[in-house]
Amino acid sequence: MAGWRIRIVHETGYTYESPVVESYNEARMTPRSDARQNVIASRVETSPATRAYRYTDYWGTLVTAFDLHAPHTELAVTATSVVETADPLPPVRGATWEDLADEDVRDRFAEMLEFTGYVGHDPELAEAAADLRRGLDPVEAVLAAGSWVREQLTYQPGVTGVQTSALEAWHTRTGVCQDFVHLTLLLLREMGIPARYVSGYLLPREDTDVRETVQGESHAWVEAWTGGWWGYDPTNDLEIGNRHVWVAVGRDYADVPPLKGIFSGQASSTLNVSVDMTRLA
Amino acid sequence: MPRATQKGGRKSRGTDSPLFDGYLNPDGPHRRAYDEMFSEDGEVRAPYRALHDAIATTSPEDLAARAEALDRAYLDQGITFSLSGQERPFPLDIVPRVLSASEWAKLSKGIVQRVRALEAFLADIYGDGEIVRDKVIPRRLITTCAHFHREAAGLIPPNGVRIHVAGIDVVRDEEGTFRVLEDNLRNPSGVSYVMENRRAMARVFPDLFKRQRVRAVGDYATHLLRALRRAAAPNVADPTVVVLTPGVYNSAYFEHSLLARQMGVELVEGRDLFCRDNVVYMRTTQGEERVDVIYRRIDDAFLDPLQFNPASVLGVAGVLNAARAGNVVIANAVGNGVGDDKLVYTYVPDMISYYLDEKPLIANVDTFRCWLDDERDHVLDRLDELVLKPVEGSGGYGILFGPNATREQLEEARKSILEDPRGWIAQPVVQLSTVPTKVGDRLVPRHVDLRPFAVNDGEEVFVLPGGLTRVALREGSLVVNSSQGGGSKDTWVLAGRSGEVDRELGEGGLVAATPATSRAAEHGPELTIGQQQQQQQQQAREEA
Amino acid sequence: MLARNAEALYWIGRYVERADDTARILDVSVHQLLEDATIDADRAARTLLAVLGIAAPADEVLDAWSLTEIVGYSTEQPGSIVRSVSSARENARGAREVVSSEMWECLNATWNALPERQRYARWAGPHAFFTYVEDRAAMFNGLAASTMSRDDTWRFYLLGRSVERVDMIVRLLMSRVSDRASSPGWLAVLRCAGAADTYLRTYRGAVDAARVVQFLLMDRLFPRSVFHALRQAEICLSELDSRPTQRIGAKAEALRLLGRARSELEFLRPEDLLVDLPARLTALQECITETGEAVSQQYFHTSPWVAWTAPEVV
Known part of the structure; x- marks a missing residue:
């Protein structure tokens, strides 16, 4: 069986009870290419829009960091990727x-x-x-x-x-x-x-x-x-x-939380997560 | 009766003064330690001669009055620490501790060497990890260190410096040889006392300074500011430096404010700063002002609630990523704790040979590592002879002196070691050297250590001449921490003949020469003697 | 300058002035109580406490001594001299790098010596304590004047001091408005403000209630008059304003409030002053409160400690 091409849309939404003024976040939602998978496209977007900063952390994960400074009651993070995957590899039997x-x-x-x-x-x-x-x-x-x-x-x-x-x-x-x-x-x-x-x-x-x-x-x-x-x-x-x-x-x-962050104040928040996956090929 | 006179040989002048009565008691608890003022046979050692002569001719009352003046000066300046709700002056002993020029030259070279090796180590550990790959030190030494912050991986400071300020604690063993006791690469404190001790001593006891040249310590802030400014990103022409303090209630707040004042920079709290799009700003009356270098005096764990403790209200959210993006420099760097862990300490000699290809100029104190099976067995066998220390401890907490410990304490220690061998090291009891210290109305030997301060500006490692001498005020005590009843001493490095010192002392004035004569100060009109007498006579006649 | 430091300087100015003025007011009041046996001590003490905004104990007959304990030495009363000195020192401790060492050491030494001075005053009489506080305040002001650059740090300090001065003179007058016009107490009022000599030379010895009130409210030359202090505060504020181009009205609320209060005094017919004096004093006091709030809003936008919440994620 040949490799598959899959589109993933990972949406995370917060709703706050009262407006949040400051918020700092890091998303770990970007797949990386290796022998088994090939990343064709990937982006992380937020609403309200932010200027994102990307870096690779100690574990080699691509991190998208962003912060918000205007009062908001909702925050949505959408990570969209298109990835080609491959057939399974057998276990490595090299070590006793x-x-x-x-x-x-x-x-x-x-x-x-x-x-x-x-x-x-x-x-x-x-x-x-x-x-x-x-x-x-x-x-x-x-x-x-x-x-x-x-x-x-x-x-x-x-x-x-x-x-x-x-x-x-x-x-x-x-x-x-x-x-x-x-x-x-x-x-x-x-x-x-x-x-x-x-x-x-x-x-x-x-x-x-x-x-x-x-x-x-x-x-x-x-x-x-x-x-x-x-x-x-x-x-x-x-x-x-x-x-x-x-x-x-x-x-x-x-070491790998998809989304972590802090916001100012003590507003209670509700969380909404959805992952839509589409097999493209 | 003093030993020197017993021997009947050359008479030591030191024992003439009532202040030194019984100082060389051969049965005292300090007999095995190296005394820095008196040699074995009661003679005054060369560096201390002038000081000894000056003090020996002082009366006990005079000394007491000066000691009181020292306390008063500290109280008025607010150089205090809180003890059960009361503000007490930080105890400064009236007798300085003296290091000769040659002793210091050797010591400071050793400290520079150590700082360079540790810099290379930190850069390596938070970079490629070659020392681990070359199996010079085990990887798990690093990965099990609580202060190895993976959040700091790949965070490369613009000028490569991570240890902007280091405090290397050294002691003198029974032979008088300097040995490193521990490294402090995170937020070493105490330098304010070095400067304030000198200022207070010079004011209160100027006579002591008459007979010799002592190297200055007052320019520390200049060196620190230069190091901090050089640490800024190269495209910042005039970097804005701030000192970040936890706040007024921190025990080192005095130091934070002193350094900020001497450097002429803002002293900020976490709430005065904020990050926006990975740039750090401070809130001023004129609006936002960009910050380029943060000399932070708060611990890693509180620095960035996004990366570390989210409950921290002291830190600045997002500051680590701002540093990662190259928009701000954090000094000292995040994650330096991996270099001053007491277990990592045992590998510093290996680092010196690995990175610098040199031999250590100052030796470590012999240390047994509980995480190595054979050394642990050795420690468990001799627990009652050794000093047991937690690898992460600071401030003298958690240290167990085997010889003074009860059976229960030893049993508990044994359990802790077996539970967490990585968490403990053990050292033979080192009798720290002693220096005369005023207790009551006499001078008695008390154990001291020394924390020299090194500032790395990226080109040169500057070591402030002297450092903080801490003294254990309790008789026989080897714990010098101020939280545990320790005091401090002004530390003198005598000026030698070397070029460096001459430059320091002999720097020219602002202009070549002062004008030869200057006019006398002017005065307003005054009555002449004759006029005054007339007025008095007039008055006398009225009264008569 | 850091907003937090600006706020600290403003409050250092206010607290030192408050300690000074409270000591002055108390000094005169206490001695009047001691010298004049005809005064109902309890009532007089309660009037003074009310004017100073200090809650009076209900179940106690007050006299000169207990008044001194409450207003002078109490560590519980927010308006006491001891508390004002402590607050000034706390503010200076948090803003050491913008306060000169001389100023800090003066405040700190003052604070350190308070217990000893209290002990002495309990033995030698309260005057010793009040003089001590007045002397130290004078020393502090002198050090401030000689060691501070005339930049924004100075302006915030001077603003605080001037605002507090207005407030305290108003309180002083409020404590006396019900006195008879010929009462010898009016000379005491002048002494409180350190204005006795200047007044006597200005008005050639005639102590008259109306003139005293005029002098303390409207005199343009005497530095402890309300007018002078308002003018001073106004100057500080307008110099602090970095973008003063304003075509209509005053942009800053604090400046507007002070300017209005100042011009009302400036262009008031002196003989109208006594008409409805209590209302005028109340209005001035309100103006000061509002000014404080407006300054705080305009300049001291320090954020309080931010508490962070880390929400759960999946």
Whole structure:
């Protein structure tokens, strides 16, 4: 099957109860090209209009920063991209457990082995990870971790939030893609496999027609290093292929939030997010 | 009885004065330390001779009166710190600490070397990370450092300087050798005391300065301003510099305002500044004024609520991106904390050889790293002999002196180390050198450290002659921090014969010579003696 | 200049003048109470407190001593001398780089010595304390005059001082309007304002209520008269205005208010002054309040601390 061309329109809207005078924001919504995907066009627009500033952050993500200084009660951020995606790549089977335990390797990927606020060390889960890896090679262990997470968590939006850590999600036994990914990362790092968080978009159905616009979603999956980096979608048990568009990688969600910002005052705000995805070819 | 007279050899004049009674007590808690004024056999060391003679001829009452005058001067100027709601003068001891020209020359060279190495390190770490790739230091040393701010990656200052001001804490060990205790690359404070101590001493005890030449410290602000102006983007002809303070209630507020006044720049709070489209402005009575360089005295975590703590009301939202866009320079740079972490400190000698291909001119204090398995085991075995320090601590907090610790404290420390080995280092107890210090109506030995200040303007690293000497006022205490009962001393670097010093001291006047004669001051009309006498006689007659 | 610093200078001017004038008013009032046994001390004290805008304690009979405690030494009363000195010092502490070191040290030393001076005054009598405050205020003003550049920093300081002076002279007169025209108290009023000698030389010894009021409100030469202070404030404001081209009316509200008040006094027939004097004084006081607000709006647009909110995102 040949590569797909997908248009993504990611709209985020805030409505404030009282006018907000100052607001500073950063959007991480711009996909980057690599061996697997080719970005044809991408832009981030805001309403009210702003003068945007772009830079590449520590993780290599393209950041669009903008600020507002006139009173406003609504803010909309629209990221539009057209991306060509490719067929899935097979997992990289280059490293054994001994290779992964090597001091040089562990130091090289130190950041992707460290525990963070979202992905915190836990003795019980460490034990589960040790059980899981027994008798498997690293690649199999990644897939095993994914299916273990799917056994443990029920996909259910609304119970967990963006601040929920892997451990909290595991205790509530529910979660969304973010929680699935954090829990998988936790297991992989307990096993000693360097693993990172990937944020992006997923076209929901395999059988989407060309020119059809569907309600897509912001999505997340993992990448593991087993001699080389490769992606895996633990939420849906999917290889990373035509339907996945990646935007940013980091240690956990905190490194890759699609939109973060602050505004002056204490007005309460409501949030509205939609992702429209159209398969163009 | 003083040791020198016991020996019966050459008599030390130091013990003649009642002020020094019992100073060289061989049973005192300070006996193992290197005393900077007296040598082992009770003789006065060369740099201190003139000072000693001047002080020894002073009566205890005179000394007490001058000490009181010092306090009064500080109180009136508002050089105070709050202690349980009361404003107390910052304690300044009446006896200066003296460094000879040669001691200083060596020390300052070592500090310059250290600052250069650390500059190279920071540029590398927030750039390509070659030192990590070459495996000179482990990557995880950096990535696990709480002050490694990924937000600062790729933020390249226009003139490459990140450490505009450094405070390198040094101590003298039992042999009198200088060693670096820690580096301060974020917001080292205390330089105001260096300048104010000198000013107060010269006013209150001018006699001390009569017999020798002491190098000046008053021009610090000139050097700082030059460094800050040079830090600005090259296309700004006349950069606007501001000092950013957390506010009046900050303990270092006095210093912030002093530096702003001496540099003649605005002292601003976060709310006086704002960013628009990545340009920083301050709010003035004439409207908005653009700011080019911010000498900030607030911590990274509070600097930019967009990037760091959103609850911060002290900072300026968006200032980091303004710096990234090259529209403003933040001094010291964001993320410098990765260079003064106490674990990173242990690798500074490696940095010096890696970046500069030199040998360290000043050694570190021997340090055990709890995150390395073998060194940790060693530490756990000897916990009761070592000083345990948190890698992130400052102000003397969280330090545990093994020899003075209780069993429970040691047990707790052991647990903390095992829980977070990255978080702790341990050092043998260094008996800091001692200098005579006025306690009650006598002079007694007290431990001191030294924080010289270095200013990097991009071309030259200037080290202010001397620095802040902090003294532990409690007997036997090795903790010199003012928050823990420490005081300070005026620190003298004696002028040597070197060309640099002569230039400093011998700079010509404004004009070649003053006019030879000048007219006497003019006076208004006055009554002559005769007229005055007549008036008095008149009065006398009336009374009679 | 930073708006925040301008505001601090304005308030330093006001607080120092307030401390000075309060000490002057209190000095004269307290001694009148002590010297003249015929006065109802409690009523007189309450009148003075009302005029100074200080809440009087309800369940206490006031005398010269308790009046001094409240207006002089109290750390609770916002209008007390001690509080005014503290506020002036706090403002100077926050604006050290625009206040000369001499001025700061003067204020700081004054503040440092307050407890000791209070102790002394409780023993030696309140006059010692009032004189101390008046002397230090004079010293401060002298240092300000000799160490400040005549730029906007000076103008904001002088503006604050002049505005406060108007306010305090008005309060002083309000405390006395009900006195008999021949009362010896009128000389005391002049002493409060430091105007006794000048007045006596100007009017050749004749102390007359109407003349005293005229002198303090309308005299063009005496620096503590309301007219003079208004004129001074007006000059400061017009010099502060960087774009003064205005064809009709006054652009700045503060300038308009002050100018109107000043011209009313300037072109008033002296003999009309006493007609409805209380209303005139009230109007002046209101004018000062409004001027303060207008100045603040025009120049002190410091933003308060901004509290940021970080909304959740998905």
